Amino acid sequence: MAYYAQNYDLFLTATQSFCQQCRNLNRLIDTHVVTKDKExxxxxxxxxxGESMVKISVDFEYYRQCEAYLKQPDLPExxxxxxxxxxxYDCGVCPQHQNHPCLALFNITDECNMKCNICxxxxxxxxxxHRSMEEISRMLDTLLGTESEPDLIQVTGxxxxVHPQILEILQFLKKSPVRHLMLNTNGIRIAEDETFVKALSKLGSGFEVYLQxxxxxxxxxxEIRAKDMGEVRRKALEMLERHNISTTIVSVIKKGLNDREIPKILEFSHRYRCIRGVVFQPIQEVGRIEVEGDFRITLSEIRQIIIxxxxxxxxxxxxxxxxxDPHKIGVGYAAKVMSSDEEGKPYATLMPVTGQIPKEMITEQRGTVAFEQDREFVRTIVETVSLDTAMGENILADKIKSKLFCCWPSFLSPTNMGYENVYRIxxxxxxxxxxxxxxxxxxxxxxxxxPDRVIPFSTYNMGIARSQ
Ligand code: SF4
Ligand code: SF4
Structure with missing residues (x-):
């Protein structure tokens, strides 16, 4: 075995991983994090x-920036x-885990009206x-045992x-102490059933659709969904726009297939008042996803395409x-104002704000979800945003809280701004x-x-936690 060949530039740290060749999830193997040619x-x-190398970033400078952004852990209660x-092997959540559930996913059914290749x-x-109301109630109790005021619950499958009690489930969870509720959907029912969409709109603020x-x-x-879903997605967005339901669109990115489309997807997202942002997810090998050649893409590559x-x-x-979770999640926030382009079509003007906020203000906070309780921090954010915004004359006149995202501070903004003026990548x-x-x-x-455990999304999807 060709161990310890000098095929790298810098050794950064030692950790453990699994071998993607023998695929034995019961055996952790020694792993080093190294650099080679700035990757x-x-x-x-x-x-x-034997030895293998897996690329985890194409941008060593950004990788170092991630380390610099790492903050004190905000632990589960x-x-x-x-x-x-x-x-x-102790998932559920165990005392070693270094983060609380920022996003809690409630899988309410195994049924689907599609069969995507990447499910x-x-x-x-x-x-x-379909999970019963009793099971869902137990799931909520379990979550509240680790997090008494959850930031974000996402209802998924x-x-x-297709769950016959979907509205009842959403109404039930909306009444829980959660700050924000999301419905993760392929959009078929939203495109076809306006009565359903009207009922969703009655869930009011703090509810959002997370649309493939x-x-x-x-x-x-x-290739991704085993079906041309273009028309369904466009109809779903028209429906969400008509009923003014906050929407995040989510794109799974596969290298060589849709990575170069990222600018077009961003441009498309600017056309809708209801769209609060775009989530890009590098494809991962779990569930039904098969590995074919060099399809993997890293967070840093997607970030490079965006910038x-x-x-x-x-x-x-x-x-x-x-x-x-700096190595795994990258974010950018902007203030958004809708206007029209030269053809009279709706178009968002965006003013990014993340670059204006000093890093120390973000990383020195005590907890990820407690930013808004720090008055000094909030005051500085107000000044930062206000100085750089040219949106209206009554800057700082009457401040309102605009919730951005569970891990990000709420910020005070000019009086005529609300959640509809938030856009995030x-x-x-x-x-x-x-x-x-x-x-x-x-x-x-x-x-x-x-119903009895709270499991990190990745170990759940990899089958490690479920195989216990
Ligand atoms: S990943 Fe699972 S086993 Fe590891 S620390 Fe987190 S909860 Fe515990
Ligand atoms: S990815 Fe979503 S829409 Fe596609 S098969 Fe899986 S659950 Fe259904």
Whole structure:
């Protein structure tokens, strides 16, 4: 075995991962984080398969920036499992975990009206298994045991809108102490059922739709979703716009397929008043996803495409690491004002704000969700945003709180601004057998909620936690 060849430039740290060749999830292997030609790799040592390298960043400078943004952990209020075998075999959440559930996912059904090639859950028509209200109530109790005031609950599946009690479930969760509720959907029911959309609009502020939107190209859609979903997505967005329902569109990005479409997707998102932002998710190898050649893309590559796009205003300074999980989540926020283009079509003018906020203000806060309780911090944000905004004459006149995102501070803004004036770009990378490492997994802040456990999204999807 060709161990310890000098095939790297810098050794950064040691961690543990899995071998993507023998795919043994019961054996962690020694892994080094190293640099080579300004890129960052996991250098893995498998006793069976030998040495391998997995690229985790194409931008060593940004990787270092991520380390600089790392903040004090905001821990779950209570652990639900014990440390017995060690990470990642004690998920649930165990006392070693270094982050609270910023985003709690409630999987309410295994049933779906699609069969996407990239489904994490391998959902498809006929699987059924709708969770009962009693199970969902237990899931909520379990979450509240670790997080008494959750930031964000996302109702997901399968396809949650096929659950016969979907509205009842949303209304039930909306009444819980959660700050923000999201419905993760493929958009089919939203495109076809206006009565349903009207009922969603009655959920009011603090509710948002998280809509699949991977591409504007039918070939790419067929490859990702096994179906050209273009028309469905456009109809769904028209419906959401008509009923003024806050919407985030989410694109799974596969290298060589839809990565170069990122600027077009951003441009498209500027056309809708209801769109609060775009989430880009690098494709990962879980569920039904098969590995074919060099399809992997890293967070840093997506970030580079965004900041090199001359038609959107986000610069390198505006796309920063999220302090609670900096290597896995990158964010950029902007103030948004709708106007019209030269053809009279709606168009958003965006003013990025993240680059204006001093890093210390973001990283020195006590907890990820407690920014708005720090009066000095809020005052500085107000000044920062106000100095750089030219949106209206009554700057700072009558301040209102505009919630941006669960991990980000609420900020005070000019009087005529609200949540509809918020636009964000998020790049969210999850772990799979390639990029998994036992340091970063402890910082994961997206959790699957089960009736008795709270499991990091990646270990759940990789089948590690579910196989216990
Ligand atoms: S991923 Fe988190 S919850 Fe799971 S075993 Fe590791 S530290 Fe514990
Ligand atoms: S990705 Fe979503 S829409 Fe596609 S099969 Fe899976 S659950 Fe259904």
């Amino acid at each position: 960052v790799y996991l250098r893995k040592f498998c006793p069976k398969c 209570k652990a639900l499992t014990q440390v017995l075998r060690g990470c990642p 994490y859950y391998a959902a498809e028509p006929g699987l059924g298994n 399968g396809e949650p809108t 939107f991977d591409s504007l190209d039918s070939r790419a859609l067929k 090199e796009d001359k038609n959107n205003p986000f610069t390198a300074e505006d796309m920063i690491p999220l302090p609670c 998020v790049i969210m990378e999850f772990s799979d057998i390639y990029n998994f490492d036992t340091i970063n997994i402890k910082r994961e802040c997206n959790f699957m909620i089960e």
